Amino acid sequence: MRIFLFILSAAITIGLCLVLHTKMVLAAPLGKLLAPQEGIWQNAEPANENFGADLKFPALTGKVNVYLDERLVPHVFAEQENDAYFVQGYLHAKFRLWQMELQVLSAAGRASEVVGDIALNHDREFRRLGMVYAAENSLMEMEANETIKRECDAYTAGVNAYIENLPESKLPIEYKLLGYKPEKWSNLKTALFLKYMSYDLAAHENDFELTNAQAFFSPDDFKKLFPPIQDSLDPIIPKGTVFSAPKVIPVIPASVDSLYFKKDTATAGEGSKPDRDNGSNNWAVSGSKTQSGAPILCNDPHLGLNLPSLWFEIQISTPGFNAYGASFPGAPGVIIGFNDSCAFGFTNGGRDVRDYYEITFKDESRQEYWFNNQWEKTTFRYEKIKIAGKPDMIDTVAYTVFGPVMYDRSFNGKRNTSDKSYAVTWTAHRRSNELLIFNMLNHAKNYADYSAAVTNLHTPGQNCVFACKNGDIAIRTQGEFPAKWKGQGDFVMPGTDSSYMWQGMIPMDETPFQYNPERGFVSSANQRPVDSTYPYYLGRDYPSPRGFIINRKLAAMQGITPQDMMALQTDNYNVFGEMANPIFIKNILAETLNGEEARYFELLKNWNLRNDIDSKGATIFVKTWDIFQDTVFSDEYANAPSVIMKPWASTLIEGVLKDSAFKFLDDVRTPIKETLSDMTTVAFKKAVAVLLESEKAGKLEWAKYKDTRVNHLLQKIAPFNRSHLPIGGGSNVINATRDNHGPSWRMVVNLTEKTEAYGVYPGGQNGNPGSKFYDNFIDQWVAGKYYPLWMMTAAEQKDKRVHWVMHFSKS
Amino acid sequence: MKFFISFLLMALLSFVTCLYLPWWSIAIVCFIIAAAIYQKPGIAFLCGLLALFALWAGLSWWISTQNEHLLAHKISELILKKDSPESLIAVTGAIGGLTGAFGALTGSLFRRVFASKAV
Numbered sequence: 040m041r042i043f044l045f046i047l048s049a050a051i052t053i054g055l056c057l058v059l060h061t062k063m064v065l066a067a068p069l070g071k072l073l074a075p076q077e078g079i080w081q082n083a084e085p086a087n088e089n090f091g092a093d094l095k096f097p098a099l100t101g102k103v104n105v106y107l108d109e110r111l112v113p114h115v116f117a118e119q120e121n122d123a124y125f126v127q128g129y130l131h132a133k134f135r136l137w138q139m140e141l142q143v144l145s146a147a148g149r150a151s152e153v154v155g156d157i158a159l160n161h162d163r164e165f166r167r168l169g170m171v172y173a174a175e176n177s178l179m180e181m182e183a184n185e186t187i188k189r190e191c192d193a194y195t196a197g198v199n200a201y202i203e204n205l206p207e208s209k210l211p212i213e214y215k216l217l218g219y220k221p222e223k224w225s226n227l228k229t230a231l232f233l234k235y236m237s238y239d240l241a242a243h244e245n246d247f248e249l250t251n252a253q254a255f256f257s258p259d260d261f262k263k264l265f266p267p268i269q270d271s272l273d274p275i276i277p278k279g280t281v282f283s284a285p286k287v288i289p290v291i292p293a294s295v296d297s298l299y300f301k302k303d304t305a306t307a308g309e310g311s312k313p314d315r316d317n318g319s320n321n322w323a324v325s326g327s328k329t330q331s332g333a334p335i336l337c338n339d340p341h342l343g344l345n346l347p348s349l350w351f352e353i354q355i356s357t358p359g360f361n362a363y364g365a366s367f368p369g370a371p372g373v374i375i376g377f378n379d380s381c382a383f384g385f386t387n388g389g390r391d392v393r394d395y396y397e398i399t400f401k402d403e404s405r406q407e408y409w410f411n412n413q414w415e416k417t418t419f420r421y422e423k424i425k426i427a428g429k430p431d432m433i434d435t436v437a438y439t440v441f442g443p444v445m446y447d448r449s450f451n452g453k454r455n456t457s458d459k460s461y462a463v464t465w466t467a468h469r470r471s472n473e474l475l476i477f478n479m480l481n482h483a484k485n486y487a488d489y490s491a492a493v494t495n496l497h498t499p500g501q502n503c504v505f506a507c508k509n510g511d512i513a514i515r516t517q518g519e520f521p522a523k524w525k526g527q528g529d530f531v532m533p534g535t536d537s538s539y540m541w542q543g544m545i546p547m548d549e550t551p552f553q554y555n556p557e558r559g560f561v562s563s564a565n566q567r568p569v570d571s572t573y574p575y576y577l578g579r580d581y582p583s584p585r586g587f588i589i590n591r592k593l594a595a596m597q598g599i600t601p602q603d604m605m606a607l608q609t610d611n612y613n614v615f616g617e618m619a620n621p622i623f624i625k626n627i628l629a630e631t632l633n634g635e636e637a638r639y640f641e642l643l644k645n646w647n648l649r650n651d652i653d654s655k656g657a658t659i660f661v662k663t664w665d666i667f668q669d670t671v672f673s674d675e676y677a678n679a680p681s682v683i684m685k686p687w688a689s690t691l692i693e694g695v696l697k698d699s700a701f702k703f704l705d706d707v708r709t710p711i712k713e714t715l716s717d718m719t720t721v722a723f724k725k726a727v728a729v730l731l732e733s734e735k736a737g738k739l740e741w742a743k744y745k746d747t748r749v750n751h752l753l754q755k756i757a758p759f760n761r762s763h764l765p766i767g768g769g770s771n772v773i774n775a776t777r778d779n780h781g782p783s784w785r786m787v788v789n790l791t792e793k794t795e796a797y798g799v800y801p802g803g804q805n806g807n808p809g810s811k812f813y814d815n816f817i818d819q820w821v822a823g824k825y826y827p828l829w830m831m832t833a834a835e836q837k838d839k840r841v842h843w844v845m846h847f848s849k850s
Numbered sequence: 851m852k853f854f855i856s857f858l859l860m861a862l863l864s865f866v867t868c869l870y871l872p873w874w875s876i877a878i879v880c881f882i883i884a885a886a887i888y889q890k891p892g893i894a895f896l897c898g899l900l901a902l903f904a905l906w907a908g909l910s911w912w913i914s915t916q917n918e919h920l921l922a923h924k925i926s927e928l929i930l931k932k933d934s935p936e937s938l939i940a941v942t943g944a945i946g947g948l949t950g951a952f953g954a955l956t957g958s959l960f961r962r963v964f965a966s967k968a969v
Contacts (some may be wrong), residue, residue: 044891045959051951052881056874059945067929070949073942074873075909076865079925080942083917212921758924809921 062218072215082212082809090843095850097128098125098196103847105130106831108840111804111812114354114831121193123357124371126847128197131351135368135806136201137211138347140221141752142369146235147171151426151613153219159426161449166422167436169443170238173468174230180470183228187474191226194371198224212808213753232369233474237467239313239342241499241518244391245580250530250682253300255679263702264686265577266382268571269693275516275563276551278570281390285574286546287522292538295585299532299539314780317342318582319386319591320608320773322562323506323514325555329599333791334506337604338375338384339782341775344749346759348802348812350784354831355481361829362481365784365800372477375784376794379830380484381507382788386563388500388518391578391718392466394527394541394630396441396534397459404462405437405444411536441534442468462534464541466519471497486511486554493517494547502563508790514561515552516568521577545575560593562586564773580687584771588614595733601797604787607773609823611650615771616660619692620646623663626699626719639727650774651767652742661741661769662730667691667722674706688752747778749801751808759808766821774823785825797825853897854889860901860950865909876902876946877953884957891958898954899947907943914939 057063059070072078090107101118103126108114112624113130117123131139144150148165150158182188202221214220234693253261272278292299321338329335331771342349350365355373364376375384400417401407405412420443422434437444441462448458472495479492484505493503493515498517505511521541532539551569566586567577591614592607624644632640639659646656668691676683694701695715705712730739738744742765768774768781775781781801789795801820805812819826830842836844860883864876880898889897914922914935922935930937 041959041963045956045963048891048952048956048959052877052949052956055949055952056877059949060874069929069941070873070945072929073906073910073938073945074868074944075906075913075946077873078869079921080910080913083913083921085913085916086918086920087916756928758927808924809917811918811920844898 042445053303067216068218069761077210079215079809081208082215082807084805084807085531085812086811088810090715090845092845094845094847096125096200096847097850098193098200099847099849101849102296104836104843105845105847106836107843107845108829108831109842110352110816110826112352112354112829113845114356114829114841116356116833120357120359121189121826122847123314123355124190124193125197125200127353127355127366127371128194128199129201129847130197131368132198132201132224132539134804135347135351136198136205136221138752138806139198139224139232139368141213142235143231146174146231146238148422148424149256151424153217153427155427156305156429159424159432162424163422163434164445165238166424166434167443167445167450168238168242168463168465169436169445169468170231170234172420172438172443173235173237173465174227174367174466176470177233177472178227180472181474182226184475186474187472187478188226190371190478191229191399194229194252195224195226199821206447207376217754229370229474234366236367237410237499239499240387240501241392241467242313242465243317243389243529244393244532245684246393246395246528246531247682251680251682252684253530255683256675260702261674263694264690265579265684266687266690266693268567269581269583269687269689272567272570272583273590274566274570275561275568275586276553277558279555280551280569280572282551282573283549285522286549287543287575289522289524289527290538291524294533294538295526299530300526314343316773317387317780318389318565318585320562320564320585320775321384321386321502321514321681322560322589322593323382323504323512323598324560324593324599324604325512326510328559328593328597329778329789331600331735331789331791333508333789334510334512335555335599335604335790336377336382336384336504336506336512336788337608337786338386339608339775339785340375340385340387341781342783343780344747344783344801346749346751346761346802346808347806348783348800350800350802352828353799354829354833356833359829360482363796363828364786365798368806370477371475372474374477374589375483375786377788377790377794377830378481378483380509381489381505382794382796383480383483384504384786385487386504386518387565388520388568389565389581390500390518390520390568392498392500392518392520393463395445395461396439396464396539397531398437398439398441398444398462398534400460402436405447408437408439409535410440439534440537441540450714459532462790465498466500466521467498469497469519471495471519473497473844477577479546485509485723486513490514493597493762502565502568504561504563506788506790508792511555512561513552513554514563515550516563517550520575525576527576529579542732549575558594562593565588567828582771583689584618584774586616588612589773597741601789603796605785605797605823605825608782608785608787609768610773611767613648613650613657613660613769613772615692616646616648616650616657619664620648620697622692622695623660623667623713623719623723626716627723628716628720631720632724635729635731636724639730640723644722648768649767650741650772652740652765654741654767655739657741657769658733658739658744659726663719663723666725666729667719670722670725671718674708675703677708741769745775745778747781749814761814761817763823764817766823766827782820785820786828788828789827794830796828796830798828799825852887853893856889856894856897857901857904859883860889860898860954861905864902864905864950869887874949876911877949877956880950881957881960884954885961886957889896889958891955891962892965894958895951895955899951901954902950903943903947906946907939910939910942913917
């Protein structure tokens with residue numbers, strides 16, 4: 040009996056431990072998670088945490104002192120440059136390890152290892168896009184450069200020094216909640232991170248959607264829906280600039296009319312796409328327009344808003360350079376920032392550098408494909424995808440002369456209806472060394488240094504803005520771009536011979552640029568880089584309104600101060616509304632409106648064209664425009680295939696402004712001929728019906744309606760998110776803050792003798808949700824306020840802004 | 851007195867052990883102490899329960915207070931579906947307490963089996 044009781048009790052104890060240690064019974068291993076000495080409590084950072092430390096590592100060659108200020112920004116002072124990268128890696132890992140690794144796992148198509156088969160489609164798409172192949176190619180180029188190799192090695196060693204000394208109890212909380220552990224870092228992971236940015240910024244194309252649209256619409260309608268150049272164009276490099284004759288003249292294939300411009304519907308679909316609004320604003324004004332007489336440079340990259348943030352603020356000071364700005368956890372150096380001589384920033388170029396070719400395989404084995412009148416051998420890459428809780432999957436990806444076969448019978452995203460195979464050609468597959476740009480920019484002293492630095496930028500193509508203390512300002516629309524014949528790559532191309540391949544790259548010395556222009560400023564906001572006189576084909580679709588309003592405002596400004604620039608970056612004026620709202624006011628048939636509709640119409644009429652927090656007019660305008668657009672084109676698209684391009688955002692407004700009897704206004708399904716008044720009135724009434732519900736819920740004010748949030752990267756852990764942020768702005772507004780997307784880093788740098796810089800990003804330096812530094816910048820960012828960016832000097836060690844000191848030295 | 855000494859030893863040794871070993875070693879610690887310092891099974895159970903509840907609730911309360919309950923607000927919402935740091939601390943204590951209690955009970959019962967004549 041006693042033995043029985045003992046055994047029973049022992050069994051209960053063991054069972055209890057098992058239940059609390061695993062996910063067999065409970066949804067989470069509660070014992071392990073809540074154990075105060077190893078679980079989540081260990082991530083509850085004391086409010087008065089002392090970040091000071093004295094650390095020794097054999098990999099270091101000299102001393103490095105890190106002064107952490109009250110915002111937890113590290114000011115790294117290193118005797119040796121590579122030691123600084125070691126410490127940067129260590130600090131990135133200390134504050135952002137989980138995020139760094141997740142981004143890389145995602146880039147490499149390994150997300151399923153962590154989150155299970157819900158990520159399998161993502162993983163297959165990324166493997167088939169050749170993300171790892173691209174990173175391996177880049178790594179070869181990076182490691183061929185002695186400087187960058189040493190920089191990467193030091194950075195990697197720093198990350199790993201942190202990981203190796205990390206007790207399990209101090210793992211970032213996400214590892215504990217999801218139940219996995221970090222791997223070692225490597226230079227390949229840095230390269231993968233950079234490819235992740237290339238995917239985010241240089242994977243924008245609509246080849247399948249446009250191919251289907253071309254097949255579905257008449258040539259005339261197609262041209263009207265997808266005009267090659269927008270009327271409202273105010274290009275980065277102003278109209279009238281004279282370009283030299285092109286050195287590369289691509290030959291149009293002879294079969295283009297029969298095989299390409301009038302092709303059958305390509306029924307392949309596409310999986311996920313990077314956000315179309317991944318873009319940015321940047322500009323620099325010369326001293327002739329500023330109060331101080333020194334140039335001012337501004338940049339705010341618009342990206343998905345997440346916690347932990349993509350950015351990490353840092354100052355790096357070495358004998359060779361002294362730079363401050365936003366860095367990428369995952370890569371060494373300062374990416375957007377300034378040094379003692381100059382400042383630099385980027386907006387996305389947005390050109391189409393990813394094209395598809397239809398591949399004809401000899402048979403099911405995919406061993407050979409038809410190319411230039413013979414059967415060519417395929418090579419294969421075997422992608423082994425590990426899936427949490429499930430057996431591994433092997434995805435066999437065929438590689439052709441064009442690149443990997445991304446879509447085929449076995450994988451066509453979620454919208455597959457065909458058996459065809461499509462290979463992808465992407466500039467990011469080519470060898471390049473993007474880290475060299477940032478290394479050189481961090482060291483840059485003048486315009487020549489800047490120019491030499493950015494010509495290394497291949498993918499993602501960027502509009503690189505520059506300003507220097509000697510008074511210079513410049514912008515270069517940089518990147519490695521294929522020299523395309525008109526229309527090349529807009530649609531899926533035939534892949535049976537070489538005639539449709541890219542025939543060369545636009546030479547770097549034909550990059551459109553501006554250097555100290557007479558108008559006293561340079562700017563970019565993802566609009567088309569040049570007008571139609573530029574001798575190369577640049578694709579069709581670029582957003583225009585932000586660039587237009589920025590240029591109009593900058594042209595009118597004089598005696599500019601940094602405060603003026605902050606006001607401009609956070610400006611909520613809706614220039615699209617300026618163009619479009621008069622159409623509503625003029626054409627909506629007021630006499631047909633009922634009481635509530637008339638009340639809303641008054642609000643619309645009285646709207647001040649600003650997307651401010653409390654604006655009801657902004658909400659009514661945006662909703663009405665969306666519905667107007669849907670209503671106008673609903674008949675044309677009624678029988679369209681599901682994978683098809685919707686008209687450019689600019690098509691409707693430009694069509695209606697040019698011609699109030701714009702062809703598509705008529706609903707072809709009705710016997711009568713609808714007019715602009717009919718369509719705007721219908722759209723307005725529909726919008727009011729929807730918005731009355733929003734008003735009942737207390738959400739008619741713009742910020743409440745838009746409902747901006749900054750979510751934790753996992754999205755689903757609601758308490759780690761920041762929601763319902765009271766902030767204005769939106770699409771087509773300089774303050775481009777949408778619901779989950781917007782200015783991810785705002786920076787204003789006044790290049791006076793002692794640099795005066797300001798910045799803010801919606802996050803915090805510490806990625807730990809249990810730290811008060813996790814999201815402490817968000818309120819400041821929401822309020823449109825900035826922090827002074829302190830370019831610390833070695834003599835300021837005793838400054839009261841220094842809160843903690845970390846000493847690194849050789850062991 | 852036995853109860854008090856056992857209580858102290860269970861709490862203290864559990865704390866020290868968990869500096870090096872996984873959390874479930876608290877069950878072993880309580881087992882050993884309950885086997886070494888014999889108390890009736892019910893008393894041993896209570897002793898393990900109180901000792902580990904005190905240790906885990908106390909530790910988590912201390913950590914959370916230093917943290918101004920920032921993380922406890924978030925995690926209580928995540929795990930308990932309500933914003934209550936106190937509840938999360940109580941649940942933490944209960945999990946430690948229950949594990950300690952069964953460890954101690956098993957220890958006491960073990961002692962009864964193998965050393966029945968001594969008591």
